[in-house]
Amino acid sequence: MDVISYQKASKAKEEIRNTQDRLGMNGTEQELDIRDIYNNVDERIAELEKKNPEVELYNRVSDVSAHTMINLNKHNLRVSSLLNQSRYSLSDMIVDDFIDESGIDKSMSVNYLYDGLNNIIKIAEGESQAEIVTVVEEVENIPLQIVVSQATIEQHLKLQLINFEDGMHDNTIINGDKIELRKIGQYESPDLQNLIPKMTSDTSPEGFVFASSHYSNRYPWLAFNHDGSDFWNTTSLNNYVGYQFTEPKKIEEVAITARNDTTPDRTPSEFIIQASSNTTDGTNGEWVDLVQFNNETNWELGERRIFSIDNESSFIAYRVLILNAVRADYPSIAEIDFLGKIIKDIYIPNGIYESNTIDLGNSPKKISIYQDDRSLVPKMNSYADPEGLVFASDYYTHINEPRYPWLAFNQEPSDFWNSEGVGGYVGYKFKTPKVVTKISMTARNDSSPNRTPSSFLVQASNDTTDGHDGNWFDIQRVYGENDWALGEIREFDIDNRNLYNAYRVKVLRADREDFPTIAELQFIGYGTLDLKEEDINISIANSLDDVIFSDYESIGSDGSINSPDRFIKIKVELAAEGEKLETLVHDFTEEEKADFEENNFIEFDEAAKLKTSYSDPMEVDTYFTGEGALLKKAINKIKFKAIEKVEVIK
Structure with a gap:
């Protein structure tokens, strides 16, 4: 703690005058000194240091003089005014800029965190208040004034959760934690259609494809990419391939297409259509046999056959189990269609929700409407494309095939990042600080899923520039995540409500610790709304007294508004998509x-x-x-x- 005594300052007057004489400042009071080219002593000393700080400065200013002048210049007019006895009747002044923790009585202070980088005191994470007790200082008189400077330059996030049950609903309802338009009916397509989208990977654009095995680069998703020129195949009989939907579907027919290049006789001749309501990866869970087909021989090149299923239930996943084929080596399927009726809910065209009054507290600078459980990292095509920055401690190159860090963020589980060994890390730096509340990790889907981390740290930083420097904080430790399956996805909750501009996962252990691997990594949390769509509008009304409110003003495209008043109301206007649906009532001749x-x-x-x-x-x-x-x-x-x-x- 820096203690500046008025009496000590008076005793130092002679020393200061000597220092002024040595610096050519003996004519200060008569404005005759030679410092006209410098604004203050600090600039003069800086110029001296440029010449040779070890010689020039030492020859001109003693250590005591230098420290005295630097301290006086540092506190400048603030110190001078506070030392004015006639105004404040002070004999001593205690100034603490928290350059270190020496001024804090640690034995009596609780729930605080000292930030040595920014020289400030914070409330410790998870605590609502802190108590700081300073060390004992001797003064001649009882202090009449204590000044505490509160840091306001930091960016803090206060999460204000809105109870949607409160407020006014006009043709809107609450579904879980979301506002929805009121449903008024349901549409069912008149004919059966393929309910699987055109897949471009095992997980894109939605749901996921799985298989018990595949041969070479004949990946399972190739059987669901709506392209008969390629195919999935496996090494032997009694293997399966299937698809898991995002919600249960009722499948009434299955279409299988033979490959159109060669060997259509590798298409299954005997197989079972199976379904599950509780699988999470296409392998586990309970599976039921819906129907078995036999004697499906004599397949032609590119031939498509449709098989009816007597099914009245909806399941989350379906798969084809191959029992036999005319040519049983490397059984193949070019395309699989799971056919059912498209069922869509019909909503009222427009609805409005208006919240009750929300108290933001004193002096809010900016508010943003956030949506939880959003994937915050975009699909990365390189280290910095399209935005942000991917970084890692290292990466391994296998036979001229680099496993770059950004491959863990490209939303393609068929490739991956791996490290030279445990202790490595991979992460992402955002353009603006984010609150991450969950991470998703995917194991590689070709081989060695046991290289996926079994124990790891989730770390966060607010001052890193490249993912390596700066201060990093451990915000979550995860242990005992063993026995990863091929392509398995696991999510981990993070106990975090703070903004950080970068996050990373540091590998501690893996079942197989040579070249730890992560196929996909995603940081999930509070993300700003994308209000570019025309089907939603959010506006805010402001008030200083919770009585008179302004007109509603639409928030920005990023879900934010600057300089709000203390009290606000939020209005959400929803509009249903204008999709035309045709229903066949009668097929007229x-x-x-x-x-x-x-x-x-x-x-x-x-x-x-x-x-x-x-x-x-x-x-x-x-x-x-x-x-x-x-x-x-x-x-x-x-x-x-x-x-x-x-x-x-x-």
Whole structure:
């Protein structure tokens, strides 16, 4: 702690005058000194140091003089004013800039954290308040004034959770922790369709593909990529391939396509369609046999066969178990379609939710609307593309094949990052600080999943520039994550409510510790909303007194608004997607067309349907006296449920 005594300062007056004489400042009071080219002593000393600080400075200023002048210049007018006895009646002043912890009585202080990098005192993580007791100092008089400077330059995040049950709902409901439009019905497609999207990897764009094995680079997802020119195959019979949906689906048919290049006789001739409601990886859980097919021989190149299933239940996953094939070495399937009816909920077109008053506390600088459980790292194509920075302690190159760190963030589990050994780390630096509450880790899906970390640290930093320097804090320790399966995904909750600009995973142990490996890593947490879509609008009303509120103002595209008042209300306006859905009620024949009476609201074009496009000529307004002509047409809105657009055609 720096203690500046008025009496000591007076005794040092002679020493200061001697120092001024040696620095050419003996004419200070008469403005005759020679320091006109420098603003203060600090600049003069800096110039001397540039010459040779070990010689020049030593020859001109003693250690005591230098420390005295630097301290006086450091505290400048603030010290001078506080030492004014006639104004404050102070004999001593105690100044602590927390350059170290010497001024804190650690035995009596609790729940605090000393930040030596920024020289500030913080409340310890997980605590609501801290108590700081300074060391004993002797003063001549009882202090009349104590000044505490509160650091305000740090960025802190205060999470204000909103109870959506409170507030006003207009055609909106609460589903879990989300606001949704009120559902008014359900749509079911008239015919069966392939319910699996076009897969570009085992997990993209959604759900995931699995298999008991695959041969060479004939990956399982190639059987679900809607492209019959490639295929999945396995090494022997009694292997399976399948797909897990994001939610249970009812499958009524399965289509299998033979490869179209050679050996279609490797397509299964005997197989079982199996389903599961509780598997998590396509292997575990309980599986039921839905149906078995036999004697499916004589496959042609590229031939597609459809097999009906007597199934009345919805399952989360389905798979094809191969029992036999005409040619049993390397059984192959080019494409598999799981066919069912598309079922979609129908929602009311528009709805509004308005919150009760939210108290933000004193002096909020900025608020942001965050959504929890969002993947925060984008799909990386390199270390810094499209944004942020991927970093690692090291990476291993296998036979001219570098396992770069960014491969752990490219959302492709078919490749991976690995390290030379335990103790290495891999991570990501964000453009702006984020709150990470969960991580997702994926094991490699080709071989050696036991190289995935079994014990690791999750670390965070707010001052790193490259992922290696700066201060890092351990925010979570994970142990005992053994027995990883091929391509397995595990999520780990992180007890964190603080903003950090970088996070990394440091490997401590693995079942197999040579070249620890992570196929995919994702940091999940509070992410700002993407409000570019037209189906949602969030606005905020401000108030200083919780009585008079401003008009609602839309928040920015990143979900934030600057300089809010203490009290706010949030309004969320939702709009359903305008998707047109066709439902087949009756398949009319051409002969039945004559049974219909034509009217202006129904049209018959291979099917009877409501007319959705109307056109009428416009009439000339004969009473218009201006230049040109005025055309008009009255529309009777009562005849229409909704009008999507009105267009004038020349």
